[in-house]
Amino acid sequence: MNAIPPRARFGFVLLVGLGLLSLVAGRLFPDWLASSCPLGVDPTRPDRTVCELAFGGLWVSLAVGLVAGALSTLIGLVVAAVARLAGGPLEQVVLRAVDAVFALPDVLVVMVLQLAGQSLSDAGLGGGLGPFGLMVVSLSLVGWAGPARMFRNRLATLEGQEFVAAARALGGGGLHVLRVHLWPALRPFALAVFLSRLPTAILTESTVSFFGIARMEPMSLGRYLGTSYAALIYEGGGRVVLPAWALLVLLVLGASLASQALSASPRKAS
Amino acid sequence: MRTVLQRLARQLVLVPVVAVASYFLMAMLPLTTESETKRQVSPELAASYRRDLGIGEPLGFLRPWEKLFRGERLGTSAQGITGDELVRKLSGSVGVGLMALPLALAWALGFALLRTRWRKGRWAVLGDAVPAVAFGTPVFIPALLVAPAVVERGHLLPELCAALVTSLWPGIFLGTLVGDALETELSRDYVRTALGKGLAPGAVLRRHVLPNVMPALLDAVGPVATALLAGSFAAERVLGLPYFGQLYVLAVLNKQVAVVVVATTTFASLLVVVSLGIEAVRYWVDPRSREARA
């Protein structure tokens, strides 16, 4: 535990705290939250309080971020491993594909994927994916390129090190080296990559929801901000928008602190 | 020279990849069905979908481009666009982006310098908190805060504000990178030597340190340009600017699939142009990159 730098620990505490808070407040005791909310009701949904919507949204956003972040990290890892194991032209093709996905802004690609996914599920071809599943799938389809590139570079660096060369010389196969020697060194890095995907996924989701393209139901933090942001221009509208915004900022702060601290100190960690 | 060409080719291949991928994604959508009653979109939209994407024709994926260059309309009469409209909208967005880029660079340098100063004092925590807050704030929130004051004011004021709000996060992001590079450079021996010889700290910074920080800056400009253009989508929507971002969002909302294909590819080409520009600047500014290639 001492290996984890204090900033990362702070980030983790923040993340877990927010997760617990949204679970307790938004899921376990919603009635208590509704009755004791100091911020009053939301003007567009007068039967719901701001706290209910904000914490409910936090829970959904966190879920979207965790699932999409984990999926895209996993895809990235698999792609990178396959590319490194295969090597040669295949690796080059994979790298070009990564470049192509990486070059376009996430928001733009997610918009296109949402359009495609919604048309498909409207026609009954969605494979049972609701808005939540659709969003997770689009986010992971967009998000794998960054992790793939990071993992690939990391693997290339690690493979250059002596202990790997030694394992190879002793007759270790590609998979064996990857599993036994590279993976332990990669693990903290994978966690950092995952944590860095988390806020990106949440923010992309919120921007796409803001445009009215995604139909997250129940509302995510982003959709809540996107549907209630107009309240900001009215007197006292800040109480509606600011709590959700603050939660979003805290979430991002926690995730980015944790990931920065982890990725900055790989040597200490390994 | 060969490596230079290789790098160019790597960039340029992005355009056909995006064109083909977006085309086939759109072409597989079930927007047309045989029976009228099962159809989910208006007859005009279904007709334009078939017509503009050349569904079922050989080389159908060239159809949107063919129409575009002939000056014909893509999409329905009410929501579609023509080539010259697309170019006009795109130039508007690029204009906003060009305003935002120097702003972002200014934020970056300012933040980097502040952060190196903070590092020593009790404000060190701000060095982490500011980027997190900037990152955790979707562009539409600051845009909305300034919107009532600037929308419909004219004199490029909304455009300037759009540039301002979109440049916030990329600027700060760039700032952290530059700050790290700056710190590394400042701790090097040559800086101490220059300072020891009695040069003013400002002069050291300008003459010796900044040129060495430039490559790090250039590395980050690519993603930053992408972030700027993407951020302008939200800013344009809130600030009522009739440019590319608005066009794109409305095309997606109205299911103008041919427009989506063309606009996505155009956007990708723009990003390629930006990164080629960065390569050129790097070649010119950074002697190391020239040596590496020779």
Added chain:
Amino acid sequence: MKVVVPAMPTTLDWSHSDPESWANYPVMLATQRGLTQLGSDHSVQPGLAERWERSRDADGREVYVFHLRQDVHWSDGSLLTARDFVVGWRRSLRGRERGEMADLEGASEALALQERLAPEAEVRAALERVGVEAVDAHTLKVTLAHPRSYFLARVANVYIFYPAPAADLEGRSDEAVRDYFDRPRDGRPLALGPYRVESWDRAGERVRLVHNPRSAFPVPLDPGETPVPVITLMKSEIGPALYERGRVDFVFVDSAAALRVRRPDDLQREPLLSTYYLAFNTETPPLDRPEVRRALSRALDREALMAGLLPAARPSHVLLPPELPGAATAEEATRLPHYEPERARAELAGLAGLDRPLRLIYRAGDNFVPEVAIAERVVAQLAKVGVQVVLEARSDFTAEVSRRTAQGPRAYDLYLRRLGGDYAHPNTFFTLFEREGNHQTGWETQGGGEPMRRFEQLLESADAESDEARARASYVQAQEVLIGEQAVIAPLYHPDRYFRARDSLSGLDVDPFNFLALRTLRQAAPAAKQAEGTP
């Protein structure tokens, strides 16, 4: 002059139109005219036609001969002719709101041919036979399949009955014609009204109207007033804030947030001739039984549904708004299902098939009807009588409501929708629920089609009836069939519209049909400009 509108037009092609036509009305009403126009008391006044004769022919069909005004010019100076109506109406019969033209002789045949995708030549031939004919350049003969007492009121307001500039359109391909309307340039499309569309910036969400000095229907000016040279209709999410800062001159106040916080002094409220209702899909169990639908209608407490949502609300359980001439009396209204929770619970208690959650869909997005809040309250109220409802907001609401699925005719059990009157006549509230109407409840299949036949007969006799009292009695009976006996829908309330407009502008208003009225828009000329303007 800038006006913030809640939605951009979906098309500027008034003949072809679009089911979302409400968004197009402000532009169409300002730029075009119908054969008749409505006076301030909703009475029919001459419009493009200066007079008309109405008669019955030997087959019982109703024949109108309209004599057009001879001094009406399109905005390029060409003369309006009867041919413009023939061309326009034939296009309307192929457009997206062609069902609205069904009263014309021969229209039902043309519509049926298109429904079953008949060959082009057949459709064209059928259109030639439709009862609209240019007798000479200034005489138009219109034949209706059956007498329709509302026809003259209808052609005044419903814009697909407006003429189209035949000289510009004939000889162009369909796509070119659509471009002619939807991509305004070089003074096209032509206009008859006091304003004309100059440009439409789709990405900028702006429509620019300019004054049309050639109009035969000039803006009525008081001394010291001028027509507004340029009107920009724009969409903005922050309209009220822009109005507050003096940058726009008219704004709808549709957001609950804006209405709740502080009510501005110049806030105006327009009660609409409109009804918001919950519709039942009568083709899937358990809602295929009228008693279930009636019980659900009785379970809804309309007062509580609307409480606190808007500064004022008119909860209602009837379809015809009370201000409408010919609406049901209070005594007649009590016979229709209204809030009776005990009775609802008792009626629902013994019924099978209610264990399945019902799917309720409604239009996503902000709207002057607080749809989200109402939908959530409907769910809560029905839960109290043991009926479980799942909500789904749809951004493709119109398409979803009319979508057919493989499993059953429709993929929902309930939907929420607003019905607005197009003219001040009970008929406008019933046409939607006729067999051909877009009611999407499947109630034409109920009871083997017998209730629908009875409903249509009642409407038929009411529409043809010249005696007002008897017509009213028939309409009330029709309402009783639709809402009482069959309970196809459960009306919830009659919506209002709130807006703010600058004092210096006159004639800028919202009419009870929920259309922004720009026809008589003029401004008090600033003193300096007035002096310059006088030669």
